[in-house]
Amino acid sequence: MSSLQTALRRESGTLLKVEDLKTHFVTAGGIVRAVDGVSFSLQHGQRLGIVGESGCGKTVLSRSVMGLLPRRNVIRTGSVYFEERELTSMSLRERQTIWGAEMAMIFQDPMTSLNPVMKIGKQLSEPLRIHLGSSRENARQIVYKLLQDVGIPEPEKRFDQYAHELSGGMRQRVMIAMALACGPSVLFADEPTTALDVTVQAQILDLIEYQCRERQMSLVLVTHDLGVVAGHTDQIIVMYAGRIVEVAPTPMLFSNMKMPYTEALFQSIPKLEEPSHTRLTTIGGRPPNLISPPDGCRFSPRCPYTTDKCIKEEPELQKVGVDHYFACHHPVGSDRWKEVQVTLGRRTGGR
Amino acid sequence: MSESTVEIPEAADVRKPRFRQRGRITKWISAIWLVFIVVSAVGASFLPYVKHSCDQFSDKDKCSTHVKTNPLLSERPPSWAFFSDTTRPVVGDAPERYGLFGTDTNGYDLFSRTMFGARNSLLIGAMSILFGILIGGTLGLVAGYLGKRVDKVIDTIMNIFLAFPALLLAIFIVGFFDSSTTSEAQSRSIVPIVIALVILSIPPIARLVRANTMVYAQREFVLAARSLGAKSGRIIIREILPNVMPAMVTFAITGMAILIVAEGALAYLGLSVTAPTPTWGAMIFGGQTKLETAWWISIMPSIVLFLTVLSINLLGDALNEKFRIREAIG
Numbered sequence: 001m002s003s004l005q006t007a008l009r010r011e012s013g014t015l016l017k018v019e020d021l022k023t024h025f026v027t028a029g030g031i032v033r034a035v036d037g038v039s040f041s042l043q044h045g046q047r048l049g050i051v052g053e054s055g056c057g058k059t060v061l062s063r064s065v066m067g068l069l070p071r072r073n074v075i076r077t078g079s080v081y082f083e084e085r086e087l088t089s090m091s092l093r094e095r096q097t098i099w100g101a102e103m104a105m106i107f108q109d110p111m112t113s114l115n116p117v118m119k120i121g122k123q124l125s126e127p128l129r130i131h132l133g134s135s136r137e138n139a140r141q142i143v144y145k146l147l148q149d150v151g152i153p154e155p156e157k158r159f160d161q162y163a164h165e166l167s168g169g170m171r172q173r174v175m176i177a178m179a180l181a182c183g184p185s186v187l188f189a190d191e192p193t194t195a196l197d198v199t200v201q202a203q204i205l206d207l208i209e210y211q212c213r214e215r216q217m218s219l220v221l222v223t224h225d226l227g228v229v230a231g232h233t234d235q236i237i238v239m240y241a242g243r244i245v246e247v248a249p250t251p252m253l254f255s256n257m258k259m260p261y262t263e264a265l266f267q268s269i270p271k272l273e274e275p276s277h278t279r280l281t282t283i284g285g286r287p288p289n290l291i292s293p294p295d296g297c298r299f300s301p302r303c304p305y306t307t308d309k310c311i312k313e314e315p316e317l318q319k320v321g322v323d324h325y326f327a328c329h330h331p332v333g334s335d336r337w338k339e340v341q342v343t344l345g346r347r348t349g350g351r
Numbered sequence: 352m353s354e355s356t357v358e359i360p361e362a363a364d365v366r367k368p369r370f371r372q373r374g375r376i377t378k379w380i381s382a383i384w385l386v387f388i389v390v391s392a393v394g395a396s397f398l399p400y401v402k403h404s405c406d407q408f409s410d411k412d413k414c415s416t417h418v419k420t421n422p423l424l425s426e427r428p429p430s431w432a433f434f435s436d437t438t439r440p441v442v443g444d445a446p447e448r449y450g451l452f453g454t455d456t457n458g459y460d461l462f463s464r465t466m467f468g469a470r471n472s473l474l475i476g477a478m479s480i481l482f483g484i485l486i487g488g489t490l491g492l493v494a495g496y497l498g499k500r501v502d503k504v505i506d507t508i509m510n511i512f513l514a515f516p517a518l519l520l521a522i523f524i525v526g527f528f529d530s531s532t533t534s535e536a537q538s539r540s541i542v543p544i545v546i547a548l549v550i551l552s553i554p555p556i557a558r559l560v561r562a563n564t565m566v567y568a569q570r571e572f573v574l575a576a577r578s579l580g581a582k583s584g585r586i587i588i589r590e591i592l593p594n595v596m597p598a599m600v601t602f603a604i605t606g607m608a609i610l611i612v613a614e615g616a617l618a619y620l621g622l623s624v625t626a627p628t629p630t631w632g633a634m635i636f637g638g639q640t641k642l643e644t645a646w647w648i649s650i651m652p653s654i655v656l657f658l659t660v661l662s663i664n665l666l667g668d669a670l671n672e673k674f675r676i677r678e679a680i681g
Contacts, residue, residue, distance in 0.1 A: 003494075066578065068574065068577060068578055089419065091425065095578060096580045096581075098580070099577070099578050099579060100579035100581075101580060101581035105576055105578040107571050107574070109571060112570060112571040112572065112573050113571040113575045113577075114572055114575075115590055115593075115594070116594070117593040117594050117596075118589070118590070126576065126579065126581065126589070127579040127580065127581075130579070130580055130581060130582075130585070175575070178575070179579075181579075242495065313551065327392075337664060
C-alpha cells in the first residue's frame with residue numbers, strides 16, 4: 001500500500017521548480033542578461049516545450065537549470081528545486097550524482113557531442129559505470145538493450161564502432177540512449193533535431209516522446225520550431241529576450257494565443273494551403289541586444305501593436321485561463337489589436 | 352516490358368582502385384634506417400669491428416693490447432675514401448685505409464664507435480622525451496582542463512622556462528648536477544644530461560597539450576560527459592587524453608630528434624657524457640680539431656646523426672597521418 005502511494009506520488013506532483021532564475025554573463029561589452037527572471041514548474045511526467053527565436057536564452061535557460069554553465073563570468077541568481085532539493089547551492093560533487101542519474105541532457109549537435117576517439121559502446125557504458133557501478137559485462141548487456149530501445153539495429157556491431165561510422169540520425173539515437181542510460185526522471189532535449197533532416201527529425205521526436213512515456217520521464221524540449229513542440233508537449237513556454245512572454249497548455253496556446261510574439265512566430269510557419277511562391281511572413285528586425293534590452297516591453301521595437309505604454313511600462317505576466325499566462329499590454333483580441341488589424345488591411349502579422 | 356540489359360562487368364575486369372598514400376617510399380626507407388640503427392645500437396658489442404673504447408669492451412686486456420700494438424692505426428680514412436690521403440705514414444702491415452668509417456685518433460674503429468654512440472644518444476633522446484611527455488603532458492592536461500588559477504601558475508612557470516635560452520639553461524642544469532655529485536667531471540653519467548633535456552622538453556610539450564586540451568574541453572562531448580555526471584579526472588583521462596594523444600605523440604617524435612641534436616650541442620661544448628663513452632655529439636666534438644686532416648672523424652657520425660634525425664622526422668609525419676582523428680561529419 002505504501003509502495004503504491006510512493007509510486008503515485010512519484011507520478012504526480014512537482015518534480016522541478018524554477019524560481020526567478022537569472023543568468024547573466026559578464027562580458028567586456030557589459031552584462032548580457034541571457035535569462036532574466038524566469039519561473040516555471042515541471043510536473044512528474046509532464047512534457048514541457050520552450051520556444052523562442054535564436055538568442056532568446058532557451059539554451060542558457062536549460063543549461064542553467066541543470067547547472068552546467070561555467071562558473072567564470074557568470075552571475076546566476078534565483079533558485080532551482082529538484083524534488084525539493086535546491087540545485088543552485090549544491091556542491092559540484094553533489095550535482096555530479098544528480099547529473100545523468102536524475103537529469104540528463106540531449107544536445108543539439110550529435111556530430112560534436114560524441115567523442116571521436118571512443119567507441120560507441122564505451123561511451124554508452126560510461127554513465128552506467130559511473131552511477132550504477134555496473135561491471136563491464138553487465139554494462140554491455142544494458143547497452144545492447146538501450147541501443148535496441150532507441151531503434152538501432154545490430155547493437156552488437158554498433159557497440160564497437162566509432163561515431164564517424166554512424167549517420168546523423170543514428171548518432172542522435174546514441175545520444176538519446178546515453179541520456180536514458182541511468183533512467184533519469186527528467187530529460188532536457190536542447191534542440192535535438194536541429195542538425196537533422198526533416199524525415200529523421202520526426203522519427204527522433206517520436207522516439208523521445210515514446211521513451212518519455214515508457215519510462216514516465218518528464219521532458220523539457222527546447223526548440224525554435226513551433227511545429228516540433230506542437231505534437232510532442234503538454235505545455236509550452238514562449239521565451240523572448242531572456243523572459244517568459246507566454247505560458248499555456250499546448251492546445252490552448254495554439255487556439256487562443258495572446259502574445260503578439262507568439263502570434264508572429266505562428267505566422268512565420270509556412271502553411272500548406274497557401275499558394276506556392278507566397279512570401280514567407282517574417283518577424284522584422286532581430287532580437288534585442290541583451291546587454292541593453294529596450295525599456296518597457298522587450299518586444300515593442302518589433303511589435304506592430306506598440307503604443308507609448310509598451311515603451312514605458314514593462315508588462316507583467318497575467319493570467320487568462322487555467323495555466324495560461326501572458327505578458328502584454330495589447331494582447332491578441334484587444335481593441336488596439338483590432339485597430340491595427342484594420343489599418344494593416346491584412347490578416348495579421350509583422351511588418 | 353523493357354528488360355534492362357546493363358552488363359555487369361566481371362570481377363576480373365574490374366581493377367580495384369588502390370588507395371595510394373603520399374610519401375610511402377620515404378616512410379619505408381626511414382623505417383628501415385631506424386631499425387638498422389636501433390638493432391646495431393643494441394647489438395653494438397657484437398659488431399665485427401670491435402675495436403672501440405675499452406670501457407665498453409668485455410675483454411679489456413685484449414683491447415688495450417690492440418691499441419698499444421696498433422699505434423699506427425690511428426686516423427686512417429674510410430676504405431672507400433680513395434681521394435683522401437693518409438696523414439700518417441704507413442709502417443709495416445698497418446693498413447692505409449681502414450673500415451667503413453675510418454678510425455679516430457686513438458685508433459678505434461669509427462663505425463663501431465658510432466653504433467655505441469647510437470646506443471647512448473638514442474637512450475638519452477628516448478628517456479628525455481618519455482619523461483618530458485609524462486610530466487609536461489600531465490601539467491598541460493591539468494592546466495588546460497582546470498583553467499583558472501592552476502592554469503595561471505603552470506603557465507607562468509612554463510613561460511619562465513621558455514624565457515631562458517634553451518642551451519644556457521641546459522648548461523646550467525648539467526653544471527649544477529656536476530658540482531653536486533662529484534668534483535671530477537670524469538665520471539659524468541647519463542642522468543644529469545637526461546634531467547637537463549627533460550627540463551628543456553617539458554615547457555613546449557606542456558604548452559602544446561594545454562592548448563589542445565583547451566580546445567577539446569570546449570567541445571560538446573565533454574559537456575555531454577559532464578552532464579552525465581563524469582568527474583574531472585575521468586573526463587581528462589577518458590575523454591580528452593585520447594584526443595590530445597596524436598598531437599602529443601607526433602610532437603614527441605619530432606622532439607626526440609631535437610633532443611638528440613641538443614645532446615650533440617651539449618657534447619660539443621664538452622658537457623655531455625665524458626670521454627670514453629661515445630655519443631654522437633661527443634664524437635663530432637672530438638673530431639672538430641682534426642677537421643682539416645682527418646675529416647671523417649667528425650663527418651661520419653654527423654651523417655649518421657643527420658640521417659637518423661631525418662628519419663625520425665619523416666616517420667613522425669607518417670604517424671601523424673596515421674593517427675588523424677576522424678571527426679564525425681554530416
